[in-house]
Structure formats: structure tokens, C-alpha cells
Amino acid sequence: MGIQYHISLYLIYFMILGEHRGKNRKNIMKKLLITILLTGIGFGKINVVTSITDLADIAKTIGGKRVKVTSIARGNQDPHYVEVLPSYMMKVKRADIYLQVGMELDLWAQQIIDGSRNRKLQIVDCSQRINRMEVPTNKVDARLGDIHKYGNPHYWLDPENGKIIARTIAAALISTDPAGRNMYESNLAQFLQEVDFAMNLWRETYAELKGMNMFFYHNSWPYFTERFGLNVVAHLEPKPGITPSPAHLERLLRIIRNDDITLIAMEPYFSNQAPEYLHQKTGIKIVKLAQSVGAVKEADSYLNMFRYNLEVLKSHLNK
Amino acid sequence: MKKLFILTLFTTVIFTQTTVNPDISVIGDLIINQDGEISSSGVEIAIQGYVNPFARADVFLHKHADHNAIHLEEAVISFERGLPLNMGLRAGKFRPDIGKINKEHAHTLFFIEAPTSMKNILGDEMWGTFGVEPNWLFPLPWYAKLSVGYFTKAMGTACNHEVEEAEEDSHEDHTEKTTAMSARLSHFVDLNDVTHLEIGSGYYRDIENHELPHLHHVAELDFKIKWRPDTYRSFTWQGEIFRKSPIENPENESKIAGYTWMNYQFNKRWNVGVVADFSTDIDGEEFKSYGAFAGFSPAEESSVFRLVLSQEQHGDETHFGVKGQIIWALGPHKPHQF
Incomplete structure (x- = not known):
């Protein structure tokens, strides 16, 4: 700029x-x-814009030197609420590919894409091959809070889904830049290998996390908890997107005392007020997990985000 | 207007038979003042969606809390991605691109109602008219847009719903009564990762106006600066100033009006701020107003409580006011401020 x-x-x-x-x-x-x-120096590269930093990090890994990647949302931002700014439209105006989270998480992206007036843009929905969780089976309306009718959209928080995202991104890059096919395929194979290696290691290193009972602030973590065997007893938000009410906090206090829950995990951008209240009443510990690359400084890449989160949870368990 | 309502209902029925329904939203409110008087600015119905891959349509109908029928506030098609040369186009009935506040619907305003000085220049319900407005994005690294429009109603006159209702009831052809044009150049610059600045300047001119003795022109300057360190905290400062004068004899009847507001959103649910506006001439007298406001959004901006304290000075008269508002929204078009 x-x-x-x-x-x-x-x-x-x-x-x-x-x-x-x-x-x-x-x-x-x-x-x-x-x-x-x-x-x-920057000319000639495939210009990729992504909704969130996780997609950006994977795109950088697959694209290597042939791509220039920019994320609209910052890692420490709530991806549900991104203000549509004309400067984002200017980023997309020069882009070849836009990588969307999809599943109605980044609805704001459409306005940015429209405002960019970029007629050659390839829009890729990275959720297209994901095995979706929590897809509602009944009528979806505002009574349920900020619920997504296509399922829980925080799918990048499972490393196995990271592999699916990587394949989708590689296919998009190859279709836009066939000359780079060999490099994209080689980078993809290496990324898949790294994820498999890390998963094998994590299964052993963090086996003790299996069955750990805990609270989460927002329902962003079903893919993560399913993969690593954590047990979500309740959420601090009574419904997705709804700030905790006093009555709900009283219910949570009873659960903490009855079921011996010792940990609340939350994204860094949520208010500390309700977790602090529960901490003061019961001594329950609060940890901040990285929901995206860049949410905390240790989560500086897609795989490091999982390393950081798992290490934070393990260190709590060992206290 | 009745025909329009039936047509809208019919169109909605047709839409519901397809798999590509538009978004339908309803916004309503209730206002109470310091004397305990309860009123409402009515109910807004928004029907929005894509017409094709290149264009979207937005229809806003407003039922005011009075005896008048449903009022067509906007019905506009916007071409965003289909046109060459970084061009866009709006056509239909809409609020032209002049200044900042003219395009903001009342439910997005932190201070319940548009500043009096702006109503005096733009019209009670801001300036909405039939017309066509192409716009261009300049090939610059930052966002710079020029909009130029040709319209069938003059700014500030005959643009509130009661006047339009009266015109429709009289069955006269008013389409040749007034024509006007406007242009606005706006720039949007990121000052850093979390701060941005928008500045704009606009010009409006009556081409024909048989309702007034003089043709007028208006020049405006506007700005908005926003600091948003994270998702739920932000500080915004916005202001604009208009100068309206007759095209001939500019010394006579020339007036200047402006407003500014600052808002601090300090968490997901609460915001506070101040607002001030002035005009050198409203009904022959100078006008000044100062106010403070607070807002509370308990659940995802689907319902908002607002409180405004204000002091207005019009000539020798001073008026202190308190207003509270509850505003609710069904559907995706919400009372949020961007």
C-alpha cells in the first residue's frame, strides 16, 4: 500500500x-x-485474498513464491463481524482468487466482492468438501441465536479439515495458474505430510486431554473438541452470539460445583467479564485459545495454532 | 400507492415460489419523550437480493405511524460487477450519493433522528428521488469514487412522504416539475491497520424547479474517521457541512448548515457519544443543537435501546429534550451503523 x-x-x-x-x-x-x-517486484504473482488468516496461511504454504496472499479479517478479530470497508474492496479489486469460509460465517465477504467490481475474480468456497457438523434439522430462526443454517462454520479448527482446505486451494491455484501445477502439487503433498506427522505426534503427546470436561465461551470449537476428544459441558453464551445473562451464569455456577469443571476456554476477543465472574465465585481457570492464525503471537502458522492450543490445555491439566 | 403495494405483495408471492428468495426484513420502533408522549417512526420493510450475477435490487417500503398509505422509500437496481471501466450504476428511486447522512436510514443513526439542520437542507426524510446515478472507481491504489446523478426531485423540497401522497392523490403529472443533478467525489484511506479516514465533497444543482422562485445549488464537504482496534471497540467521528444558495443572487438566502457526532463503542453491547449541529438559517433564525446519546444492543443488534438528551436553540427559544427509543429488526437488515 x-x-x-x-x-x-x-x-x-x-x-x-x-x-x-x-x-x-x-x-x-x-x-x-x-x-x-x-x-x-510483486508483479506476476497470483493475488489471493482470503476471509480469514487460517485460509491465508494455508494458501501461502501451497502457493509458495508464486502467490501473494492477503487476509481481510485479522487473526485477533471475530470473523462473524467484519466491517465492510472500501479499502478491502480495493484489495479484492486486484485479486485473482477469493477464498471464502462459507457456511454463512463470512457473509460480509459478498459485499466486499461486489464492491471490488472485479469481473475476473475466482471465488472459492473452502467449505465445499467439508464434512459439516451441527447442521440444523429443524426450522432455524433468531430464537436459536446466531445459528448457521448450513452447520457450524468453524471447520478449520480440525487439522484434518485443514487438509481438505489445502486440496481445495491447490485446485483453485492450478486452475488459475496451470504453469505452477508442479509446485502447488508438491507443496500440497508436503503440507498433507506435515499435518499427518503432527497429528500422529499430538495423538500421543496430548492423549491425556481426552475426556477433559470444560466450558467454552462460544460454540466455535466442535471440530476441535471432536478431533482431540475434549468434552464441552456448556457454553458461556446461552445461545450462540448472545452475551451471558445472570440467570445463565447462575446455572453455570451450579454445573461447576456439581460436576467439578475446572476450565473455561475462550477466544481472545470476547469480554472477560462473565468468565471472571465465574472465576471469582469458584476459582475456575480461564484460558485463551487461538481460534485463528495470529489470534495470539505464538499461533503464527496454521499448525502452530494447534500446537499452542493443545499446549495451553495440557499445561492447565498438569497444574 | 395502492397499486404499488399490491404489486409488491404479488412480486413477493412470485419470489416465494422460487428457490432464490430475496432477503425480507422488517424494522420497527417505539419512541418516548420527556413528556411521556409515545410515537413511532413507523415500520420499514426491506426486500433485498440479487437480480442476476451482476446486479442487486433493494426495495424499502415505509409505513409511517400516520393515516398515509405505505410509502416507497427506495426501489433501486445497482450494477456492481457487470460494467466495464470500473463503473457502477444505480437506477430507480434511491437516496443520491451526496454527503454521508443522506444515505443513512434513520434506524442506523445513534441519535434516533437526523440532525434538524440536515433535515432543513435535505428534507424531513432526507433526499430520496427517482433518477440514475453512474459512478466510477478511479484506478488509484486507494478507494476513490466519483458519482454523478440526474434526478427528478429537488433536494429538500417535496421529498417527504406526506407531500408525495398529496401529489399522488391529486393525479397530476409532476414528473416535469423539477429536475436536478448531483456529483460526489469520495476518498477512503487506511491510515493504519485499525484506523481509516473517509473524506468527500459534493455538489448539487437544481436544473428545473417550478416549486421555488429561485434555482439553488449546494456544496458539501464531509468526513468520517474510525478507529477500530478490535471487533467490539471503536471510536468514530463524522461530520459534514453544506452551503445552499440561490444560483442567481448568491448573497441572498444563502445558508450554511452542518453537524458532527462522535461515538465510542466500548464493548459488544454499549455505546455512548455526542452530537452537535447548526444552521445559519431555519425559518429566518439561527439554529444550534447539542446532545449526548447512549445505546444498548442486548442481542446481536436485533434489538437496540437508545437514549438521547439534547438542547436546541432556535433564535431566542431554547428547548431541552429527552428521547428514548426501542428498535427491533426481523431479518438481515438490522439497525447497525457502519
Whole structure:
């Protein structure tokens, strides 16, 4: 943004003050040439924009040097609520591929895509091959809170789904950039191998987490808890997206005392107020897990996000 | 208007027979003031969806809490992705792109009603009219958009629903009464990852206006700056200023009006802020107003409670007011502010 911004300022300068001659103009021409050359380094790459950082990290791994990847939501942001900004439209305007979470999580993405006016954009829904959890079977309405009618959309929180996402991204990159097929396929194979290796290791290292009873703040974690065998006793939100009420907190207090629950896990962006209340009343511990790459500084890649979360849970168990 | 209502119902029935239904939303409210008087700004019905891969349509109907029939607030088709040269197009009845507040529906305003100075310039229900408005995105690294429109109603006159109802009832042809044009250039720049600035400037001009003795033109400047460090906290400061004057004899009857507000959203549910507006001339007198507001959204912006305290000074008269509002929404079109 910085370099391109300066180029544009120079161009405007020329348009408005084009009649200026001499040394001054020569200097500006020189600066303009340098900045264009610097910007040129980024040209020729496949430009990928993603809704969340997890898709961005996987796309970077698969795309390697042939892609430039940008995420709209930051890792420490609630992906349900992303303000549609014109600057996001400008990012998508220059993109070749847009990677959506889908399942109605990133509904805001459509407005960004429309506003970009990018007619050549390939839009890829990364949820298309996912084995979806919690798909409602009855009528869905606001009584159920912020429920998603196509199922729970936090599917990237299972490393096995990360493999499915990686395959979807590789297919999209190959269709846009067939010349890079060999590299994409090789990077995909390496990523799948890394996930398998990590999963085998984690199954042994974190076997003791199986059956651990705990609370989560929001229902973002069914794919994660299913994969690693954690037992979600209740959520702090009485319904998805609904802030905890005093009556619900009283119910949770009873559960904590009766069932000996010792841990609340939450995303870093939620308010501490309700967990702190339960902590003060019962001594229950609170941990913040990374729901996305970049949510905390230790979760700096897709696999490191799982390493961080599992280590946080294990260290609680060992206390 | 009755025909329109029947047509809308008929269209809705047709839509429900397909698998690609548009989104249908309803927003209603209840307002209570310091004298205990209860009122409502009515019910808004929004029908929104894609017409094809390149265009979407938005229809907003408003039933005011009075004897008048349903009022067509907007019915517009917007082409976003289908046109060449980074071009977009809106056509139909809509709120033209001039200033910031003209396009904001009342239920998105933190302070319940649009500032009096803006109503005086733009119209009681802001400026909504039939017309066509192409726009272009400049090939610049930041978002820079130029909109130019040609419209069938003048700004600030004959644009509230009661006047439109009266016009319809009289069965006269009013389409040639007024024509106007407007243009707006806006820029949106990210100052850093969490702060952005939007600045705009606009111009409006009456082309024909048989309702008023003089043709007018209006110039405006607007800005909005927002700091949003995380999902649930933000600070926003917005303001705009309009100058309206007759095209001939600009010294006569020229007036300046403006407003500014600041809002701090300090968690998922609560926000507080201040608002001020002024006009050099409302009914021949100077006008000033200051206010403070608070909002509470208990559940996902589907219901919002708002409270506004204000002091208005119009000429020698001073008026202190308190208003509370509960606003609710069914469907995806909610009372949120972006």
C-alpha cells in the first residue's frame, strides 16, 4: 500500500503541476522510476485474498513464491463481524482468487466482492468438501441465536479439515495458474505430510486431554473438541452470539460445583467479564485459545495454532 | 400507492415460489419523550437480493405511524460487477450519493433522528428521488469514487412522504416539475491497520424547479474517521457541512448548515457519544443543537435501546429534550451503523 500510495501521489502531482519544469521535475521522475521498479517486484504473482488468516496461511504454504496472499479479517478479530470497508474492496479489486469460509460465517465477504467490481475474480468456497457438523434439522430462526443454517462454520479448527482446505486451494491455484501445477502439487503433498506427522505426534503427546470436561465461551470449537476428544459441558453464551445473562451464569455456577469443571476456554476477543465472574465465585481457570492464525503471537502458522492450543490445555491439566 | 403495494405483495408471492428468495426484513420502533408522549417512526420493510450475477435490487417500503398509505422509500437496481471501466450504476428511486447522512436510514443513526439542520437542507426524510446515478472507481491504489446523478426531485423540497401522497392523490403529472443533478467525489484511506479516514465533497444543482422562485445549488464537504482496534471497540467521528444558495443572487438566502457526532463503542453491547449541529438559517433564525446519546444492543443488534438528551436553540427559544427509543429488526437488515 505504502509504495503504491506514493506512486499515485506522484502521478497526481504530475497531473496537477505538470507545467513545472527543470530540476525539481527530474528529481521526481527519478523517485517515481525507483518506486515503480520496487513495486514491480510483486508483479506476476497470483493475488489471493482470503476471509480469514487460517485460509491465508494455508494458501501461502501451497502457493509458495508464486502467490501473494492477503487476509481481510485479522487473526485477533471475530470473523462473524467484519466491517465492510472500501479499502478491502480495493484489495479484492486486484485479486485473482477469493477464498471464502462459507457456511454463512463470512457473509460480509459478498459485499466486499461486489464492491471490488472485479469481473475476473475466482471465488472459492473452502467449505465445499467439508464434512459439516451441527447442521440444523429443524426450522432455524433468531430464537436459536446466531445459528448457521448450513452447520457450524468453524471447520478449520480440525487439522484434518485443514487438509481438505489445502486440496481445495491447490485446485483453485492450478486452475488459475496451470504453469505452477508442479509446485502447488508438491507443496500440497508436503503440507498433507506435515499435518499427518503432527497429528500422529499430538495423538500421543496430548492423549491425556481426552475426556477433559470444560466450558467454552462460544460454540466455535466442535471440530476441535471432536478431533482431540475434549468434552464441552456448556457454553458461556446461552445461545450462540448472545452475551451471558445472570440467570445463565447462575446455572453455570451450579454445573461447576456439581460436576467439578475446572476450565473455561475462550477466544481472545470476547469480554472477560462473565468468565471472571465465574472465576471469582469458584476459582475456575480461564484460558485463551487461538481460534485463528495470529489470534495470539505464538499461533503464527496454521499448525502452530494447534500446537499452542493443545499446549495451553495440557499445561492447565498438569497444574 | 395502492397499486404499488399490491404489486409488491404479488412480486413477493412470485419470489416465494422460487428457490432464490430475496432477503425480507422488517424494522420497527417505539419512541418516548420527556413528556411521556409515545410515537413511532413507523415500520420499514426491506426486500433485498440479487437480480442476476451482476446486479442487486433493494426495495424499502415505509409505513409511517400516520393515516398515509405505505410509502416507497427506495426501489433501486445497482450494477456492481457487470460494467466495464470500473463503473457502477444505480437506477430507480434511491437516496443520491451526496454527503454521508443522506444515505443513512434513520434506524442506523445513534441519535434516533437526523440532525434538524440536515433535515432543513435535505428534507424531513432526507433526499430520496427517482433518477440514475453512474459512478466510477478511479484506478488509484486507494478507494476513490466519483458519482454523478440526474434526478427528478429537488433536494429538500417535496421529498417527504406526506407531500408525495398529496401529489399522488391529486393525479397530476409532476414528473416535469423539477429536475436536478448531483456529483460526489469520495476518498477512503487506511491510515493504519485499525484506523481509516473517509473524506468527500459534493455538489448539487437544481436544473428545473417550478416549486421555488429561485434555482439553488449546494456544496458539501464531509468526513468520517474510525478507529477500530478490535471487533467490539471503536471510536468514530463524522461530520459534514453544506452551503445552499440561490444560483442567481448568491448573497441572498444563502445558508450554511452542518453537524458532527462522535461515538465510542466500548464493548459488544454499549455505546455512548455526542452530537452537535447548526444552521445559519431555519425559518429566518439561527439554529444550534447539542446532545449526548447512549445505546444498548442486548442481542446481536436485533434489538437496540437508545437514549438521547439534547438542547436546541432556535433564535431566542431554547428547548431541552429527552428521547428514548426501542428498535427491533426481523431479518438481515438490522439497525447497525457502519
